[in-house]
Amino acid sequence: MFQKLISYVEAYSGLQINCSELELIKSKFQAKTLRKRQYLLRAGDVSKYAAFITKGAMRQFCIDEKGNEKIVQLYIENYWADDRASLTSLEPSEYNIQAWEDTEMLIISLKDIYELKDNIPAIAQMLRVMDNRHVIALNKRINSVICTTAEMRYQEFERKYPHFLQRFPQHFIASYLGITKESLSRLRRQSCG
Numbered sequence: 001m002f003q004k005l006i007s008y009v010e011a012y013s014g015l016q017i018n019c020s021e022l023e024l025i026k027s028k029f030q031a032k033t034l035r036k037r038q039y040l041l042r043a044g045d046v047s048k049y050a051a052f053i054t055k056g057a058m059r060q061f062c063i064d065e066k067g068n069e070k071i072v073q074l075y076i077e078n079y080w081a082d083d084r085a086s087l088t089s090l091e092p093s094e095y096n097i098q099a100w101e102d103t104e105m106l107i108i109s110l111k112d113i114y115e116l117k118d119n120i121p122a123i124a125q126m127l128r129v130m131d132n133r134h135v136i137a138l139n140k141r142i143n144s145v146i147c148t149t150a151e152m153r154y155q156e157f158e159r160k161y162p163h164f165l166q167r168f169p170q171h172f173i174a175s176y177l178g179i180t181k182e183s184l185s186r187l188r189r190q191s192c193g
Helices: 002-013 019-028 084-089 110-119 121-147 150-160 162-167 170-177 181-192
Strands: 030-034 039-041 050-055 058-063 069-075 096-099 103-108
Touching (some): 069 170, 150 170, 150 181, 170 181
Antiparallel strands (some): 039 096, 050 103
């Protein structure tokens, strides 16, 4: 379980983890398992952990005023699942994070993340790279929703995340893309065309 995390840290940072750093990392993360449909976080609760997924799939969603689920993020292996705003501000989350498949993860508190960042150069570098990539991805997602058609959003999603199409139901993907299930069905038929 830890090998996936260490490989991720080394790949993102470009730095190697030594034996003493590995022991410190192992002391700060806890293994956690969720069965399908169990929650890591419920809206209204304060987020206490960031989770590195080693096996499984999860989704982050909110519920609108009409009671409809709106998918904000989809996660699979080697993704981090958290509500950073709640985690850092200690305010109640607007989001639910739920396992879509039986999921294994390593969880860590914000305090422990900061301790690892201060003591392990690879963790500090990984966090910088992740923050930069997160901002870029967020800007691209905003631009996509504002400036592109549903067809363009689907084509980009299909190109970047083909494996998600096998792991998540169509209505999750439609919600993530901001389109109806019917529109997604039509776009998928055209794509296979």
